[in-house]
Amino acid sequence: MDAKIETYSLIIADWLTEFVKSRNNGSDTDYELVIDPVHRHFQVMRTEWYQGSFKFRVVFHFQIKPTGKVWLLVNNTDILVTDDLIERGIPASDIVIGFLPEAMRTYSGFAVA
Numbered sequence: 001m002d003a004k005i006e007t008y009s010l011i012i013a014d015w016l017t018e019f020v021k022s023r024n025n026g027s028d029t030d031y032e033l034v035i036d037p038v039h040r041h042f043q044v045m046r047t048e049w050y051q052g053s054f055k056f057r058v059v060f061h062f063q064i065k066p067t068g069k070v071w072l073l074v075n076n077t078d079i080l081v082t083d084d085l086i087e088r089g090i091p092a093s094d095i096v097i098g099f100l101p102e103a104m105r106t107y108s109g110f111a112v113a
Helices: 003-023 081-087
Strands: 030-036 041-050 053-064 070-075 095-097
Touching: 003 030, 003 041, 003 053, 003 081, 070 081, 081 095
Parallel strands: 070 095
Antiparallel strands: 030 041, 041 053, 053 070
């Protein structure tokens, strides 16, 4: 595997692991980290029972493309995860905000694709 992709994979996995550990505090809400190392997908899921119904939500979803670009596909929080990833060594030029329409990515301060 490309060294850059390996480094980015470790950065994302470490950040998400810390996020999950900080949220799993014995409540009825569970946060789970799912990693697909073959296709380089990283996802945090939130599950809980609420008023008799099972609730499931994707909190974060990243994919590292073969080009080495980190695509942020889902961020259902108010956390500026991109700032943390930049601090850990992933440059903004390698981060794509995938949930923005392509025409808007030009104005995001991050990679377009």
